[in-house]
Structure formats: C-alpha cells, structure tokens
Amino acid sequence: MASFEGRTALITGAGRGQGRSHALRFAERGADLILCDIDSDLDTVPYGLSRRSDLDETVELAEAAGARVMARVADVRDTAALDGLVADGIDSFGKIDIAVANAGIAGISTVAEMSDEAWGNMIDINLSGVFKTLRAVTPHMAGRGYGRMIATSSIVARQGSPNIGHYVAAKWGVLGLVKSLALEMAENGVTVNAVCPTSVDTAMIQNEAFRDLFLPDRDEYTLEDVERAYTELNPIPIPWVQPEDISDAVLFLASDEARFITGEAVPVALGWNARTAA
Amino acid sequence: MGRFEGRKVLVTGGARGQGRNHALRFAREGADVAVIDSVAGEIETVPYPIAEPEDLDRTVELIEAEGRSALAEVADVRSAEQMDGAVARIAERFGRIDVLVVNAGICTFGPIESMDRDLWQTMIDVNLTGAFNSVRPVVPLMLEHGFGRIVATSSMAGRAGWENIGHYAASKWGLIGMVKSLALEVADRGVTANVICPSSVNTPMMHNDSSYRLFRPDLENPTMEDALPAFQSVNVLPVPYAETDDISDAVLFLASEEARYITGATLSPSTGVNARNV
Numbered sequence: 001m002a003s004f005e006g007r008t009a010l011i012t013g014a015g016r017g018q019g020r021s022h023a024l025r026f027a028e029r030g031a032d033l034i035l036c037d038i039d040s041d042l043d044t045v046p047y048g049l050s051r052r053s054d055l056d057e058t059v060e061l062a063e064a065a066g067a068r069v070m071a072r073v074a075d076v077r078d079t080a081a082l083d084g085l086v087a088d089g090i091d092s093f094g095k096i097d098i099a100v101a102n103a104g105i106a107g108i109s110t111v112a113e114m115s116d117e118a119w120g121n122m123i124d125i126n127l128s129g130v131f132k133t134l135r136a137v138t139p140h141m142a143g144r145g146y147g148r149m150i151a152t153s154s155i156v157a158r159q160g161s162p163n164i165g166h167y168v169a170a171k172w173g174v175l176g177l178v179k180s181l182a183l184e185m186a187e188n189g190v191t192v193n194a195v196c197p198t199s200v201d202t203a204m205i206q207n208e209a210f211r212d213l214f215l216p217d218r219d220e221y222t223l224e225d226v227e228r229a230y231t232e233l234n235p236i237p238i239p240w241v242q243p244e245d246i247s248d249a250v251l252f253l254a255s256d257e258a259r260f261i262t263g264e265a266v267p268v269a270l271g272w273n274a275r276t277a278a
Numbered sequence: 279m280g281r282f283e284g285r286k287v288l289v290t291g292g293a294r295g296q297g298r299n300h301a302l303r304f305a306r307e308g309a310d311v312a313v314i315d316s317v318a319g320e321i322e323t324v325p326y327p328i329a330e331p332e333d334l335d336r337t338v339e340l341i342e343a344e345g346r347s348a349l350a351e352v353a354d355v356r357s358a359e360q361m362d363g364a365v366a367r368i369a370e371r372f373g374r375i376d377v378l379v380v381n382a383g384i385c386t387f388g389p390i391e392s393m394d395r396d397l398w399q400t401m402i403d404v405n406l407t408g409a410f411n412s413v414r415p416v417v418p419l420m421l422e423h424g425f426g427r428i429v430a431t432s433s434m435a436g437r438a439g440w441e442n443i444g445h446y447a448a449s450k451w452g453l454i455g456m457v458k459s460l461a462l463e464v465a466d467r468g469v470t471a472n473v474i475c476p477s478s479v480n481t482p483m484m485h486n487d488s489s490y491r492l493f494r495p496d497l498e499n500p501t502m503e504d505a506l507p508a509f510q511s512v513n514v515l516p517v518p519y520a521e522t523d524d525i526s527d528a529v530l531f532l533a534s535e536e537a538r539y540i541t542g543a544t545l546s547p548s549t550g551v552n553a554r555n556v
C-alpha cells in the first residue's frame with residue numbers, strides 16, 4: 001500500500017463524510033493535513049452541513065492517527081479564504097502535494113421549479129468551489145513540478161438525472177474542469193483526476209428529503225424500503241458504498257502508481273457506469 | 279504482505295510485454311500465476327514477430343523466481359477449443375481462477391479504404407473474439423466460487439477513432455462493449471469486469487519498424503529516434519510511452535480489494551490522452 005509519509009494533503013469539506021474519511025486515510029499513511037469546512041447551513045440545502053465541532057472531531061481523529069493538522073472554517077466559495085488557507089498551509093508544512101476538492105452540497109428540484117438561488121448555490125459550491133480550490137494550489141504545484149489534484153464529481157456526471165439537474169450540471173462541469181486543467185498541468189508534473197461515486201452512506205443522502213425523493217408515493221417507510229430503492233440503482237446489489245471505498249480510489253490516484261493517469265474520472269459506482277459510454 | 283496472497287491469476291498473452299509484467303507483479307504480491315500464449319513466433323498479417331516458446335519459458339522462470347507457482351499453456355486465443363482446454367487444465371491444477379487478465383493482442387496497420395479482408399478478420403479474431411474466448415470459459419468458474427476479477431486490455435484507440443488502425447479501434451471498442459455488458463451480467467455474483475486503456479507502452483508491439491512507420495509516414499525507413507517525438511506528440515504528459523509497470527499498477531489496482539466496487543469501468547493509464555476524451 002502506498003505511503004504518503006512526508007506528503008501534505010489539502011482536503012475541503014473535511015468535517016464529516018467522505019472528506020473526513022479521506023483525511024483519516026491519508027493520516028494513517030503518514031501525510032500531514034490542511035483541512036477546511038463550512039460552519040453554517042444553506043436555505044437551498046434540505047439537510048444540515050458541518051459544524052465547527054465536526055471539523056474539530058476530524059482534527060482529533062487525524063492527530064490521533066499521527067498527522068500534523070491545520071484546520072479552519074473556510075467556505076469554498078470564498079477565494080480569499082481558500083488562498084489564505086493554502087498560503088498558511090504552505091507556511092506550516094512547507095508545501096502541498098495533494099489537493100482533494102471534495103466539499104459539496106445536494107439539493108432537490110425539477111429544473112422547471114428551480115429557483116435562481118438553488119441553481120446559484122449549487123454552481124457556486126459544487127463547480128466554482130472546485131475551481132477555486134484547485135486554482136489556489138495550481139501555482140504552487142506547478143512551481144514545484146509536483147502535484148496530485150483530485151476532485152469529487154459523481155456518477156451522475158455520466159448521464160442525466162431528474163430532480164437534481166443543477167447537481168448533475170455542476171458535476172459534469174467538474175469533469176470538464178478536471179480534464180482541461182489536466183492538459184494545462186501536464187508539463188508541470190501535476191496530475192488532475194476525478195472520482196465519480198455512486199450513492200455514499202453520508203449525511204448527504206441519509207436525510208429525510210432524499211429518502212422522500214426515493215420513495216415519493218409512501219407516507220411511511222422503513223430503512224429497508226430506502227435500502228431497496230437505492231439498491232435498484234446499482235448493478236452490484238447494495239444500496240450505497242462507504243466513504244472509505246471512495247478514499248481507496250482517491251489514495252490510488254494520489255499515489256505514485258497513478259503517475260501516468262491524468263484527466264481521468266474513476267467511477268466507484270457499483271457498476272452504474274457499465275450502462276454509460278464512459 | 280502482498281495484496282494477492284494465495285490468489286490464482288491467469289494472464290493471456292503472458293509470454294512477454296505487458297502480459298509478462300502483469301504476471302510477475304501478481305506473483306510478487308503473492309499470487310500463483312498461469313500464462314497462456316500462442317508463442318507462434320509469427321501470425322498472418324502481423325508485420326512484427328510475436329512471442330516465441332523461449333519467451334513463455336522465461337516468464338515461467340521469472341514467476342518461479344518470485345517464489346510462486348507458475349503454469350504455462352500454449353493456446354491461440356482465436357481457437358475456442360484450445361482456450362477451453364487450456365483453461366480447464368489450469369483450473370484443474372489451481373482449483374480456481376480468481377483473476378483473469380485479458381491481454382493477448384496484435385496490432386496491424388492500414389486504411390479502411392484499401393484494407394485486405396484478412397487484415398480485418400485476423401484483427402477481430404485475435405483482439406475481440408480472442409477476448410471472448412478467454413473470458414467465456416473462465417466466467418463460469420468464477421461464478422461457481424462467487425468471486426472474480428476480470429481486467430481486459432483495450433487501448434485509447436478503443437475510445438476514439440484513429441487513422442490507419444480502424445480495425446484495431448473496432449476490436450478495442452468492441453472489447454469495451456463486451457466487458458461492460460459482462461459486468462452487468464455478473465454484478466450480483468461477486469465478479470467485477472473492467473478495462474484498461476493505455477496509449478503507447480514500451481513493448482515489442484510498439485518497438486518495431488511498422489509501428490515506427492505508422493507514426494512517421496513521412497519517412498521511408500524511420501528509426502526509433504525518428505518515431506519517439508511522434509509517439510510523444512500523441513500523449514499529454516511529456517513522455518513517448520508508458521512502461522509496462524505503469525499498466526500493471528492500474529491492472530493490479532482494479533484486481534485489488536480496494537477496487538471491489540468498481541466494475542464496468544475503463545481506467546486509462548494513458549499519460550493523459552483521455553483528458554481529450556469523455
């Protein structure tokens with residue numbers, strides 16, 4: 001298994017879920033960490049986002065795994081906050097080797113009924129937030145001639161999906177951004193890739209709004225009903241993967257074993273992608 | 279401890295090149311490895327020599343030098359009968375087959391407008407029907423054990439058109455279609471099936487006069503030195519080709535526990551050529 005001893009990884013959205021899992025897996029393999037998350041909710045997101053206390057807990061766990069950690073509340077929509085995080089991170093650890101643009105939100109609405117605000121928040125966080133995160137580390141990585149950037153897209157970025165058109169559009173956009181940046185960074189020793197998860201067992205889907213979306217005709221349902229509905233999406237018949245399963249792919253892309261993989265989107269998707277072109 | 283301790287692996291086209299390297303890398307990580315190759319020295323329509331019997335012997339020696347058991351079978355992937363027999367003998371000795379690497383292949387050149395019928399037919403027979411003949415007898419064995427990892431070697435020419443190798447591109451696109459379909463069929467029974475898509479790889483398939491001529495049609499007798507810049511110009515990362523180890527890294531990842539929820543996917547250790555693609 002790849003070692004990340006002496007490496008520094010920046011991870012956005014690290015307060016919980018996949019971001020926390022990536023942080024802990026990098027920590028266990030020897031990396032130091034620069035982490036951020038938001039500390040407030042959004043009107044257009046039908047479930048709560050991380051709190052400062054979530055991020056603090058990630059820090060505690062990562063430190064217990066042996067990592068040095070710099071963490072702060074920073075919104076990926078805020079260019080100054082991200083640039084400051086990167087600058088201070090480089091001050092603390094000397095460099096950033098790996099950047100994981102993971103922070104994201106979900107929302108539910110048909111395109112016909114979607115508000116400007118719902119669309120705007122989605123694009124601002126899930127697409128522009130990835131752009132701002134990756135841009136913030138680009139000069140540093142290009143200058144050092146080394147870097148591994150990984151963005152979290154989604155398997156819905158291989159198709160259309162009703163009721164989450166803004167999410168789908170943002171995640172397709174992430175792939176376009178990743179591939180273009182991969183071409184721009186190719187001469188600089190920097191690879192840029194994406195992971196495309198199917199449903200992941202995190203707060204993003206384990207909430208009432210998403211359960212209602214999956215079982216629209218039911219007033220009452222059990223967890224089993226929910227699992228059955230999610231399982232129908234996946235050729236490998238389980239409802240969702242765990243955050244650690246996504247970390248496996250992220251760590252592979254960050255390792256030396258993937259040195260000649262760039263501009264790629266790796267689907268950790270229980271075979272969903274077997275039904276799509278890519 | 280290796281990731282494949284106790285696993286039984288079968289590699290087609292394992293006498294040399296990428297196939298030999300995959301075999302050695304699996305052995306190094308604890309697997310017993312069987313290789314199948316036609317070792318015919320030459321094959322109609324192919325302008326460069328394919329593997330000789332000594333190559334296959336050498337692969338066996340190298341696997342055994344890693345302290346693992348090796349099996350070798352001579353069979354032409356075009357022959358269902360030979361492949362069924364070879365797989366049955368390997369299964370008999372190994373008890374099962376956990377990992378199948380569908381790697382045997384050829385490359386020939388010519389524009390569609392003037393392509394000889396047998397150039398087309400041999401290509402489809404080896405690269406596409408040969409892949410089916412390799413997968414067909416192995417899948418039932420895997421299903422019987424409720425476990426299997428299939429990794430097939432396509433190419434970046436399996437994701438785009440390419441002048442003068444239309445038949446090769448057709449065979450490699452077809453391979454992806456077969457593997458995605460297979461992935462869906464076996465997803466609920468413990469077997470994954472994925473594809474890797476390299477660009478140029480440092481093997482005899484790339485290093486021969488006819489391949490140099492494909493890349494330098496302007497020269498009558500191009501040398502390797504003439505061809506290398508042209509090889510590199512196809513790639514995105516500034517290298518003329520990947521090493522076999524880079525392809526093995528991707529194959530072993532897809533065969534590993536870390537990729538258990540990845541199936542029906544293409545992964546491109548292609549030095550970034552896929553950044554220009556979906």
Ligand SMILES: NC(=O)c1ccc[n+]([C@@H]2O[C@H](COP(=O)([O-])OP(=O)(O)OC[C@H]3O[C@@H](n4cnc5c(N)ncnc54)[C@H](O)[C@@H]3O)[C@@H](O)[C@H]2O)c1
Nearest residue numbers: 013017018038049050075076102103104154199200202204
């Ligand atoms: N859970 C799924 O089913 C699923 C599937 C495919 C892709 N994804 C993607 O995976 C990534 C991680 O999501 P998750 O599943 O761990 O869900 P999550 O909600 O648990 O984690 C997302 C994290 O991002 C943070 N965040 C949201 N907006 C932010 C902002 N403006 N600035 C900084 N941080 C912000 C949240 O507070 C949260 O900690 C997201 O990009 C998501 O779109 C999730």
Ligand SMILES: NC(=O)c1ccc[n+]([C@@H]2O[C@H](COP(=O)([O-])OP(=O)(O)OC[C@H]3O[C@@H](n4cnc5c(N)ncnc54)[C@H](O)[C@@H]3O)[C@@H](O)[C@H]2O)c1
Nearest residue numbers: 291295296316328329354355381382383433478479481483
């Ligand atoms: N080398 C490259 O640039 C490149 C690029 C992309 C994809 N590929 C693919 O990678 C795979 C491995 O090729 P390589 O680069 O190692 O080339 P190679 O020529 O060194 O190896 C191919 C092996 O397949 C065997 N083989 C050929 N025809 C056979 C048949 N009918 N039955 C059984 N065995 C047969 C050969 O004897 C040889 O050992 C092929 O599928 C090829 O199309 C190669």
